[in-house]
Amino acid sequence: MFSDGSNIGKSPSDLNTSGLIYLDKQWKTFNFFDVSEVKPPDSENSPLFDSNDLSCVCSGSDNLFLGSSNGLVHILSQAFKVVRTFQAYDTGSITHMKQIDGSSLLVTIAEDLSNEPILKVWALDKTEKQTGGPKCLSTLGIHNGRKQFPISAFAALENLSQLAVGFANGSVTVVRGDLINDRGGKQRTVFDSEEPITGVEFREGPTTTLYIATTGRILTLTITGRGQGQPPKNLEDSGCGVGCMTVDKKSGDVVVVRNDAIYIYGIHGRGPSYAYEGPKQLVSVFGEYIALVSPPKADSGGKISALRRFVGARAEDIYNNSSFAILDTDLKYVAHTESLVSQIRTLFAEWGDLFLLTLDGKLFRYHEKSLQQKLDILYQRDLYVLAINFAQKAGIGNAQRNVILRKYGDYLHRKGDYDTAMQQYLKAIDSTEPSQVIRKFLDSQRINNLIEYLEELHEHDKATVDHTTLLLNCYAKLKDTQKLETFIKSGTNFDFDTAIGMCRQGGYYDQAVYLSKKQGEHSLVVDILVEDSKNYVEALDYIWRLEPTIAYPTMMKYARVLLEHCPKDATQIFIDYYTGAYRPKKDIALAAPQAPQGGAASAVQNLASFIPLPYRQANATSSPATHGNEQLNLQGAEAAAAREAEPAPSYTVPRPRTAFPLFVDHPNEFIVFLETCLDNAVLDKTDKTELYTTLFEIYLEIATSKTGVDKESWEAKAKGLIDNKDVPINTSNVLLLSHLSNFRDGTILVREQQGLRFDIFRSYTSAADTAGAIKALKKYGPEEPQLYPAALSYFTSSPKALEEAGDELGAVLKIIDDNGLMAPLQVIQTLSNNSVANMGMVKKYLSDTIERERREISNNRRLIESYRTETDAKRKEMDELGTKPTTFQARRCSACGGSLDLPTVHFLCKHSFHQRCLNQIDDEEIECPKCAPTNNNIRAFRKAQEASADQHEMFQEALQKSRDKFGTISEFFGRGVINAPLKE
DSSP states (O other): OOOOOOOTTOOGGGOOGGGSOOOOTTOEEOOOEEEEEEOOOOOSSSOSTTOTTEEEEEEETTEEEEEETTSEEEEEOTTOOEEEEEEOOSSSEEEEEEEOTTSSEEEEEEEETTEEEEEEEEEEEEEOTTTOSEEEEEEEEOOSTTOOOOEEEEEEOTTSSEEEEEETTSEEEEEEEOTTTTOOEEEEEEEEOSSOEEEEEEEOSSSEEEEEEESSOEEEEEEESTTTTSOOEEEESOOOOTTOEEEOTTTOOEEEEOSSEEEEEETTEEEEEEEOOSOOOEEEEETTEEEEEEOOOOOOHHHHHHHHHHHGGGHHHHTTOEEEEEEETTTTEEEEEEEESSOEEEEEEETTEEEEEETTSOEEEEEEOOHHHHHHHHHHTTOHHHHHHHHHHHTOOHHHHHHHHHHHHHHHHHHTOHHHHHHHHHHTGGGSOHHHHHGGGOSGGGHHHHHHHHHHHHHTTOOOHHHHHHHHHHHHHHTOHHHHHHHHHTTOOOOHHHHHHHHHHHTOHHHHHHHHHHHTOHHHHHHIIIIISOOHHHHHHHHHTSOHHHHHHHHHHTHHHHHHHSHHHHHHHHHHHHTTOOOOOOOOOOOOOOOOOOSOOOHHHHHHTTOOOSOOOOOOOOOOOOHHHHHHHHHHHHHHHHHHHSOOOOOOOOOGGGGGGGGTTOHHHHHHHHHHHHHHSOOOHHHHHHHHHHHHHHHHHHHHHOOHHHHHHHHHHHHHHHHOTTOOOOHHHHHHHHHHTTOHHHHHHHHHHTTOHHHHHHHHHHTTOHHHHHHHHHHHTTTOTTHHHHHHHHHTSOHHHHHHHTTHHHHHHHHHHHHTOSOHHHHHHHHTTSSSSOHHHHHHHHHHHHHHHHHHHHHHHHHHHHHHHHHHHHHHHHHHHHHSOOOOOOOBOTTTOOBOOSSEEEOTTSOEEEGGGTTOOTTOOOOOTTTHHHHHHHHHHHHHHHHHTTOHHHHHHHHHHOSOHHHHHHHHHHTTSSSOOOOO
């Protein structure tokens, strides 16, 4: 595979394509790094990086450290300016350096094959007064058994408590001690082999482990902690070259590269490996990446000779190119790759960038592109899966991750992979505008994908009313009742009002009822059952199971419909509610006999089992009685009895009149309601009056529509209602209703109760009902005598009435005459108003009247004569008492009955008393005790007469009531009422 990365600063002639690293075909190559050549300022003599004296390079603490073969150390800033130079060694070449990051400590090792390597620890923040250079904290010669071999590997812990030095002769020396404080250190050769040491690395943890690499093996050695002192363990029988071993400071894992792959070694041994073929010269870990350097690829002299004929002396340079690659082993892609004409000296990382130094002194900076730039590169190549994995590894937020998913979904949609595209849209649903996705799947062929997306929107509570409407429309279009039920039973967040409306519109009434019940929308449940399903029985049963305060407005709303289709039960629920006996129905667990499983039930029947309602009742047609049915009926009766035994819930019983309009066009049910309320309800006077009045009106209304016996029956009910004295019906209402219904018995009965007998008689005469008038006259005449004069006038008003009256005319005249209701002259005047009556009809009446008056005149004359005789006798007695002496012959006391003795008192009334028996007080005038009561009565009577002389109203009232006017006048004349006042 060839790199698609750029090689900044190189012309095509500088590149050798044959020197590229051959990668596994699964690894994709990108250009995620911007490459620029660094131009450091020159030193006084020659450029530092191009100097042959440069022997080693290290970085740390925002500085770059260059070691030279003449023992000098140069410290460069971020601008690559030399900020400090000091002589670290007088002899020998500085071959290894390590700067302890975050501190001022620098470790250097200089080699001179004539002597042991010298290790020094420098404190860069301290200065020697004599030399002006940094202070050397400690100096140590590294032992190798007195064998002079170059150092091939070096490693140190961050606290410099332990250092490991590998030699080319196969030995490893570990230095322990406090080198920072120059307290000396102990050295020990911990490993010795015939294979050269190619790398050493420390891994810290519960134990400190030293990884040792040779050309043929990888070993581990525990130098502190559990297992210390044990011989090295052979980790793998394959080694690596010098520079092909490093440590990942973040994870602590050791990275080893060989020609076939990249190997990771952890605390438990070898970990994952990544196939990546090609020779390896140098490896370095940079963040999440592994940087690899490959040496020039060996070639035969024939190719070089052939190429020299075309390009001249540069033919050898083309085949001596080094390759450089930056890999991400987790995601298996090449972040950058290029070929360099010059061989690579070293790699180092500092200031957030990776640097590469070639043998010809050129320094290249590799700056990682921003996340968005890298994603844009992936978008351009449609590598969305890699972009998603890349974003996850980078730990970006959900919003940016969802952008990638949406782009991936759009890409798949363009390719026609709709199902996979929808999966990406679903993953990005949290921050995606739903309309962007919905528009892509509005095609009817993609309706299943659209349903999937809309369902997920509801699951994430991101659906709007329009989304719910669209989803339900999709279900309806597919006629997928099962999915519709699953959706509404899933408890997914959606707008219930919209769902209910769509179910009703689509004809899914049972589902609409389920949702309404789930939301507690009792009125809506009944609305659907009544207006849509036309299931009036279930609607009424549902209302009957609600609490009183909830049931009342619902049953009032649908009362007329329910009365029309379920008159009996609807009337009963109103009776219960208005009599205070309303009790919500409740179901009890019934032990129904098991039935064999039949075929799959309908979706609607399945839905009923999931309804979380205060009730669920099955409405089934009656079947022939079986043992199971009888048991169910018995249990139903027990449930009803149990319900009746429960106390009625407390609620405010409405006034009965509020139910009156509901029973329009349902008179029979209305009568049942009214009669039951009157029998069972606790009513005040006003409610009773309204109920009785309305019931009376309904009786008359039905009677009006009937004929014959039925009419009489209803009129009898109406009459019996008002005939009861305890029924509080307003008289005016009865009269009005009776008049409107032509119910004469009602009018008559009310007038009887009100004492309006004359009006009753007049109603008959007005209707020319002679028989009724005669009947009323006989019934009310004794109590109302004035009816007879009126009857006389009516009987003689027309020949027909006279003919129908018959002998009643004589009877009326007789009663008038006997009771003195009319004077004979008045009778004659009444009869003479028209020419109907003749003298022959009243002949007997007139003769009897004349004869009677003659007898009265004779009697009056005799009475007058007797009064005159008695008056003359009294006057004579009074004269004798005043003029003649009186002889008293009594011998005994009228009071005590004893014989009279002196002193004695005699009265003119012929009574005599002992003086002691009279109880006389001083000179008080005394009166005969025997005659005193009679005298007092006479005086009181006289006094009353005198008092009544001024009471003219009493005289007028008595005169009006009297049948004998002259007699009354005479009586009051005798009392002195008419006497003229006496002049003094």
